[in-house]
Amino acid sequence: MNGVGTPDLDDLGRQQLMARWVKSHTGDLVRYARSRVKDPDTADDLVQLTFVSAWQGMEKFARESSPRTWLFSILKHKLADHYRKAYSEGQHLSGIEIADDDPTITFAPNGRWTSTSRPTVTDHAFDQDEKERLDRALVHCLEHLPDNLRAAVEMKYLLEKDGKEIQRTLGISATNYWQQLHRAKLKLRKCIEDRLDHNN
Amino acid sequence: MAFTSYLMIHCRKATELGERRELEPLTFVEQAGLWFHTRMCKYCKAYLAQSEVIDEHLQERLGPPVDTEALEARILSGIER
Numbered sequence: 001m002n003g004v005g006t007p008d009l010d011d012l013g014r015q016q017l018m019a020r021w022v023k024s025h026t027g028d029l030v031r032y033a034r035s036r037v038k039d040p041d042t043a044d045d046l047v048q049l050t051f052v053s054a055w056q057g058m059e060k061f062a063r064e065s066s067p068r069t070w071l072f073s074i075l076k077h078k079l080a081d082h083y084r085k086a087y088s089e090g091q092h093l094s095g096i097e098i099a100d101d102d103p104t105i106t107f108a109p110n111g112r113w114t115s116t117s118r119p120t121v122t123d124h125a126f127d128q129d130e131k132e133r134l135d136r137a138l139v140h141c142l143e144h145l146p147d148n149l150r151a152a153v154e155m156k157y158l159l160e161k162d163g164k165e166i167q168r169t170l171g172i173s174a175t176n177y178w179q180q181l182h183r184a185k186l187k188l189r190k191c192i193e194d195r196l197d198h199n200n
Numbered sequence: 201m202a203f204t205s206y207l208m209i210h211c212r213k214a215t216e217l218g219e220r221r222e223l224e225p226l227t228f229v230e231q232a233g234l235w236f237h238t239r240m241c242k243y244c245k246a247y248l249a250q251s252e253v254i255d256e257h258l259q260e261r262l263g264p265p266v267d268t269e270a271l272e273a274r275i276l277s278g279i280e281r
Contacts, residue, residue, distance in 0.1 A: 015280060022275050026268045034263035048275050055279045111210025118243045125249035138257050156223070157259060163223035182216045189250055 018055055021067050026051075028068075029075055036079055036154055038143055046082060050075045080158040084169050087151040105186040117186070120193060133196065141191035149184035152177065209233040214244045218251055 029050060033043035053074050054061070061070055108114050126134055142150060155166045167177045206229055209217070214237040217230055226234070238245045 018279060019276060022272050026272050026275065027265065028262075030266055030268050030271065031263040034266070035261045044271050047271065048278060051275045051279060107210070107212040111212040113211050113243050119246040119250060121242050121246045125246070125253045134253075135257060135261065138254065138261070153258065161223050166223075178216060178220050182219045185219055185251055185254070186215065188254060189247065192254065193250070 014055075014058060018051070018058070021054070021071065022051060025068055025071050029071060032072070033075060033079065035139070036158075037082065038150075042082070046078045047075065049078050053078075076158045080155060080169060083151040083154050083158070086147055087170050105183050105190075117190065119189065120197075126192070126196065130196075134192070137192045137195040138188075140195060141188050144191065145184060145187060149180055149187065152180040153184045153188070156181065207233045207236050209237050211237075211241060211244050214238065214241065215247055215251075218244075218248045222255065 026047060029047045030044060033046050034040050037043045037046070050071060054071060061067070106114060106117055113119075142153070145153070151170065155170060159166050159169065163174070163177070167174055170177065172180075214234055217226060217234045220226065221231075221234070238248060
């Protein structure tokens, strides 16, 4: 039997192998993609593009890595590319900048928390027993982040926390990236805390 | 100026360093500043703990299972063409 991904696999063999991959991995790839982009159709399109790339590059698939790992790495690249484009277009259109008077991310002039922005001090960070509620709050709050901040957050995970690579891909300076990531986290945290309190 | 004044950072800086240390190593002074600050400031301590939980969830998140039968057919017909 021919090895997986070897050039001597005939067309029928390639098609059968690909059909198996589509059947086994589409579900998980979609779940991954849909939790990372706002629009489900866009997520599905990126999964489809992932398989197109996999099909075209099947010869490059090394036997050592599992198909799942390989497909996920292609999908991550597609997602990163999606955010790179969204980021540059968004910047271009509106020069997106968040107002500095946003109360969720403002510190006092002396650099301290204001009474509206500071976290509630508890023994445990959020309620770890309620993972599901926290997950739901997180999804909601991510979707309400401005596009450029969402891109900053997503890139951190898509590009495996490689700061330099992220800054290069987004075409922004290190300082600018830290600022965006910082703002995104401040907004996310505040939004999650408010939402968890609100639903109690 | 006393050496300790280098270590006095405010909340805005502390929370920013908390973000940055995830992606690149902080300088010794930055690490020390963050360490001292979180020992004095209960809000930043709470913030950094919450931030860590958020990061874990961000890393692991997966959407709910969906029916992908139609998409699978679309993918295959796109490839086989």
